[in-house]
Amino acid sequence: MMIHDNHVNIINRSWASYGADVRISTHDVTTEAGCEELLKMANEMGPVEAIFNLAVILKDAVFQNQTSESFKVSFGPKALATMHLDKLSRKLCPSLKNFVVFSSVSCGRGNAGQTNYGLSNSVMERICEQRKKDGLPALAIQWGAIGDVGLVADMQYEDVQLEIGGTLQQRISSCLLALDKFLKQDEPIVSSMVVAEKKAGSSNCGNIVEAVAQIMGIKDLKTVSRQIPLAELGMDSMMAVEIKQTLEREFEIFLTAQDIRTLTFARLLELSAQSDNAPSTSVATRVQNxxxxxxxxxxxxxxxxxxxxxxxxxxxxxxxxxxxxxxxxxxxxxxxxxxxxxxxxxxxxxxxxxxxxxxxxxxxxxxxxxxxxxxxxxxxxxxxxxxxxxxxxxxxxxxxxxxxxxxxxxxxxxxxxxxxxxxxxxxxxxxxxxxxxxxxxxxxxxxxxxxxxxxxxxxxxxxxxxxxxxxxxxxxxxxxxxxxxxxxxxxxxxxxxxxxxxxxxxxxxxxxxxxxxxxxxxxxxxxxxxxxxxxxxxxxxxxxxxxxxxxxxxxxxxxxxxxxxxxxxxxxxxxxxxxxxxxxxxxxx
Missing domain, CATH: 3.40.50.1820 (Alpha/Beta hydrolase fold, catalytic domain)
Structure with missing residues (x-):
């Protein structure tokens, strides 16, 4: 994980003011040997009572453009590091009270172009579930977009709120309050996010079917079969991403990538009827036959x-x-x-x-x-x-x-x-x-x-x-x-x-x-x-x-x-x- 020097200096001065002994390790945590050296160094400073994995590396692309290398980039600091920390902490950290990993809503709800990132987070969550079954401390937090610091904050232009996957940035003060509550409960997987204000139907199209038809460039719906999957009607990967985001943003309908690939206009017609008759609160729409x-x-x-x-x-x-x-x-x-x-x-x-x-x-x-x-x-x-x-x-x-x-x-x-x-x-x-x-x-x-x-x-x-x-x-x-x-x-x-x-x-x-x-x-x-x-x-x-x-x-x-x-x-x-x-x-x- 890359850390900007200025940020490190500010954090070091802040922690030092509280009398903290801060050391920065450069061990490769994606290897078992690197993790072992890290924990040994920490044990020399005192008993290890908490492990936090806050790592994040994004390598976004639609699935067709993902490679084994793009999966490895995201998988290493999250999944591999957590696997090694789990294995080694069981014998090297007998006083451990907290084992916390930062997951993402992209794992819990999915996000277009982040299959690799979602998989890495999912592996961490499964490790936490197993640790909890074994009677060991474990907590995975699915965070939404975070404001003030981090990747989303860096992308933010001035004070303009970014909406990502139907969520807004959660202030860091709110995150810390949520973290305090999460550490006091027993569930291994939890979530914290700020849901964006619903704007269902705010697109120029009157309904779901028209919105999807517009994305695909279909001017007359009577010229296509309602039972043929959109993929067979010419939907490419970028259209699929746009359709998924439009359904989420405009109509509060959340489908998986597989659902999008098998989607038909007949199914969209039913989703439109459900959306018109549903409460305004966001719910995950379960799609059936x-x-x-x-x-x-x-x-x-x-x-x-x-x-x-x-x-x-x-x-x-x-x-x-x-x-x-x-x-x-x-x-x-x-x-x-x-x-x-x-x-x-x-x-x-x-x-x-x-x-x-x-x-x-x-x-x-x-x-x-x-x-x-x-x-x-x-x-x-x-x-x-x-x-x-x-x-x-x-x-x-x-x-x-x-x-x-x-x-x-x-x-x-x-x-x-x-x-x-x-x-x-x-x-x-x-x-x-x-x-x-x-x-x-x-x-x-x-x-x-x-x-x-x-x-x-x-x-x-x-x-x-x-x-x-x-x-x-x-x-x-x-x-x-x-x-x-x-x-x-x-x-x-x-x-x-x-x-x-x-x-x-x-x-x-x-x-x-x-x-x-x-x-x-x-x-x-x-x-x-x-x-x-x-x-x-x-x-x-x-x-x-x-x-x-x-x-x-x-x-x-x-x-x-x-x-x-x-x-x-x-x-x-x-x-x-x-x-x-x-x-x-x-x-x-």
Missing amino acids: DAAVGMRIFFRNFGEEKFANEPLIHMPTLISNETGEKEAVHAIENVMFMMPGLEGCAAALEPLSRSLKIKVCVLQLGTEHRNENCEQMVDRLYQLAISRLVPGTKFWLLGYSFGAMLTLDLAAKLERRGVTGTVFCLDGAPDFLLSLAAAVINYKNDFQLQNSLICKTIDIVSPNNEITDTLMEKLNKIEDYDERIKYSISVLPVQTNYSNEFIASIAKVCFDRMKVVINYDTTNVKKLKSQIVLLRPRETPPFVVCEDNYGLDKFSESPVTVHFLDGNHVSIIENKNVADIINNVIYNS
């Missing part, structure tokens, strides 16, 4: 199991304080019937219901009806709705996502009975859903679709589990769908919200419903007399090809009313403007 990830757009939650198979659930609204319990069968004047998304339960619609000035009944799909087609589902919903409509009154129907398909068919069936009304489609329509499914789900065959549904079901019933990353690979080896579900449940982490029977049932019926989306036929649709109101996000997801009205003009004799709102397919249901528009339509009627 494309198909399983894409399913998140179609699912919300399963609600409470005890209510899942109730055919009808009354919801709390601005004029009704229903608790969600099933209500007795009777006709209700001025009521809105809602059809939920793919999961088929009422829970996801509660945020919207609470802001409406009309009574709301959700017609649930349940989990007891297997192998149903669209017509059979609609027949069940029709029997529920017609028995609760007051003769001579108009209907109010709302379908969210998958529920919009059923709502259109239900409206047609009610019109054949002589009843008309208004149909609200909340970001749902047959053409749109089919295109969305094609954009975010790899469903080349039923086998892949079933596995994706299983993984997503497991994610909902047991959030933040550690099995779905490897589950898809296991499922691909099991032929029978029921056996795949059975295996998935057997490895599911312990949870108390849902029974195994319910989990199995929901995976099976959701497969039936996805097949309805894929097989829906719009060629011979009878147009509705009832008004159709579409509430949709302003931006159409990339790769989704459909008209502004989602092709709903095929279902209506009159023009479709379209409202463009903030949000995405997942978050729009919580947009207050949705409720305001619905309330105004009802009031004006």
